[in-house]
Structures are given as structure tokens and as C-alpha cells.
Amino acid sequence: QVQLVESGGGSVQVGGSLKLTCETSGLPYNKYTTYPVAWFRQAPGKEREGVASKNGYGTTRYSDSVKGRFTISRDNAKTTQFLQMDNLKPEDTAVYYCALDPLFLSGSALLDSSRYRYWGQGTQVTVSS
Numbered sequence: 001q002v003q004l005v006e007s008g009g010g011s012v013q014v015g016g017s018l019k020l021t022c023e024t025s026g027l028p029y030n031k032y033t034t035y036p037v038a039w040f041r042q043a044p045g046k047e048r049e050g051v052a053s054k055n056g057y058g059t060t061r062y063s064d065s066v067k068g069r070f071t072i073s074r075d076n077a078k079t080t081q082f083l084q085m086d087n088l089k090p091e092d093t094a095v096y097y098c099a100l101d102p103l104f105l106s107g108s109a110l111l112d113s114s115r116y117r118y119w120g121q122g123t124q125v126t127v128s129s
Contacts, residue, residue, distance in 0.1 A: 002026040002118045004098050009123030012088055016127070020083040022098030022120055033076040036105040039083045040113055041094035041125075050111025051096070052083060061110040065091070088127045095122040 008020040038053035052072035054060045060072055071084040099116035109115050
């Protein structure tokens with residue numbers, strides 16, 4: 001059974017930083033490296049939004065709202081992905097979810113939530129002024 005567990009959320013002031021971690025388990029041996037991973041977020045009353053993604057070939061994609069402030073990375077040996085969030089703004093407040101899919105994704109599909117099969121439970125990020 002594939003499981004994704006996020007951690008690292010919390011409360012921070014405007015301009016601060018947080019690093020989210022997503023640990024994955026239950027995947028076939030050595031398959032994690034080939035799968036695209038992503039981070040999504042959902043604020044109250046809004047649709048889920050793709051934030052950042054990285055596929056097995058190292059291609060990354062970011063939403064315009066976080067480009068230059070957020071960085072996605074992955075440690076394939078530990079089947080873990082990260083989201084470094086810098087210069088946080090109040091509009092970044094949301095529940096953040098990590099996601100993974102066993103199929104190759106590229107282009108705009110990398111930030112399409114309907115393309116991801118496995119999801120974490122979410123972690124709250126709150127940015128206050």
C-alpha cells in the first residue's frame with residue numbers, strides 16, 4: 001500500500017520560510033526515482049492548486065504564484081520529497097498536499113491534480129502579517 005506522509009507545516013510571519021517534507025512508502029523497489037512528485041495546496045473556499053512538481057527526469061514546473069520563492073527537491077534514496085518555501089506571503093496560507101503518480105508526466109500535466117493517483121493527508125501552512 002502506497003503511503004505519503006507530509007510534515008513541516010506550521011505558522012510563520014510574512015517573509016519567513018518553511019520546509020515541507022513528504023515521506024513515501026510502499027512503492028515497488030527502485031520505482032520512486034521514475035515517478036513524478038508534486039505539491040498542491042488548497043485554501044478555504046478555493047480549488048486545489050498545483051504549486052510545484054518534479055518528474056523522474058528532473059524536469060520541474062512551478063505555478064506563477066510561487067516561482068522564484070519555492071523550490072521542490074527529492075531524495076530518491078530516501079523516497080522523500082521536499083518543498084522549500086521562502087519569502088512567504090499571506091496568500092500562501094493553505095493546506096499543502098504532496099502527490100505522486102506511477103506514470104510519466106510532463107508539461108502542464110505536472111501540475112494537474114487529476115493526474116496524480118497517490119496523495120498525502122495534508123499539512124497546514126499559515127502565514128500571518
